[in-house]
Amino acid sequence: MRMLPALAFVPPEFVGWSFDHLVTIFPENAYPLCKYFEETYIGLMNLNGGRNPPLFPVDLWNIFHLVPQGLPRTTNLVEAWHRGYLTTCGCHHPTIWKFIKALKTEQANVELKHVRYICGEDPKMQKNPFRTKNR
Secondary structure, eight states, rough: TTTGGGGGGOOOGHHHHHHHHHHHHSSSSGGHHHHIIIIIIIOOOOSSSOOOSSSOOOOHHOOOTTTTTOSSSSSSSHHHHHHHHHHSSSSOOOOHHHHHHHHHHHHHHHHHHHHHHHHHHOOOOHOOOOOOOHO
């Protein structure tokens, strides 16, 4: 069952074939989960031998092409930025003045990081468990 998330690392053109192969080794009591996963992420087989479009297309969730390029596999960076921005604003729905002040603060922080990088300071390293997982 833990192999289903690994389909995100399979080339998109082989996802359907890989899913069909995985289903053959799953126990019978896993049928509801397999059916749900197929409907939602793979697409049900149709009478022509092809697949109907899934709820979430393979290109939306498959990250096969991101890994060799070293690109992020998750949106954690965006979520971390958003959390920091909310901390800077101090609330979820700031006034226009708080919003402008927060944008200026963010701009100053980005410029500071850029200057430090140009001066030769290395970017902040990831924590060891994340470096290991990325490798």
